[in-house]
Amino acid sequence: MGRKKAPFYQIVVADSRSPRDGRYIDRLGTYNPMTKPATIDIDREKAYEWIAKGAQPTDTARAILRFKGVFYKKHLMRGVQKGAMTVEEAEAKHQDWIDKKEARIAARALQTAQEKADFYAAVNGTAPVKIAAPVAPVAPVVEEAPAEVPAVEEVPVVEEVPAVEETQDSPVAEAAVEQEEAAQEAQEESAESED
Numbered sequence: 543m544g545r546k547k548a549p550f551y552q553i554v555v556a557d558s559r560s561p562r563d564g565r566y567i568d569r570l571g572t573y574n575p576m577t578k579p580a581t582i583d584i585d586r587e588k589a590y591e592w593i594a595k596g597a598q599p600t601d602t603a604r605a606i607l608r609f610k611g612v613f614y615k616k617h618l619m620r621g622v623q624k625g626a627m628t629v630e631e632a633e634a635k636h637q638d639w640i641d642k643k644e645a646r647i648a649a650r651a652l653q654t655a656q657e658k659a660d661f662y663a664a665v666n667g668t669a670p671v672k673i674a675a676p677v678a679p680v681a682p683v684v685e686e687a688p689a690e691v692p693a694v695e696e697v698p699v700v701e702e703v704p705a706v707e708e709t710q711d712s713p714v715a716e717a718a719v720e721q722e723e724a725a726q727e728a729q730e731e732s733a734e735s736e737d
Contacts, residue, residue, distance in 0.1 A: 578654045
């Protein structure tokens with residue numbers, strides 16, 4: 543299957559006398575060597591049944607079945623027949639082996655994706671994107687008011703106030719009057735604290 547420079551294979555059970563692309567007995571799965579790592583989708587149980595019946599795989603098919611754990615299951619079932627272990631123990635060992643193998647394949651796929659992203663970043667001339675860990679929002683810090691108000695040091699007194707046309711409603715005039723009163727109060731407080 544596939545096309546020129548993009549092969550794609552079906553894994554099938556066929557009579558050895560049938561043509562390569564001819565009629566087959568059973569379809570077990572697919573094999574795509576163009577991905578990294580290669581994508582293999584196979585029915586392990588069906589493949590084990592055919593191997594147990596005496597099917598003879600080609601060299602490539604044998605490598606694929608060994609990679610997917612079909613021959614390991616055959617090995618474990620031979621141990622069950624000889625009485626070395628029970629079927630449940632064999633199934634548990636086989637499942638454990640498959641889980642570890644799938645984890646290694648997933649890690650390899652992630653590594654390949656990272657290599658591809660790094661390559662594209664180098665070719666495009668852009669820096670690789672670094673994903674920062676999410677930052678928790680910081681609560682605003684509220685300072686407590688001091689219990690005692692510190693003593694006011696000497697406040698310079700403004701001696702000359704510029705002449706401003708004073709009207710009853712002028713905000714400048716009101717501010718100047720308030721400033722003058724505050725200066726007088728500060729002088730009185732400092733005189734009291736000295737005594």
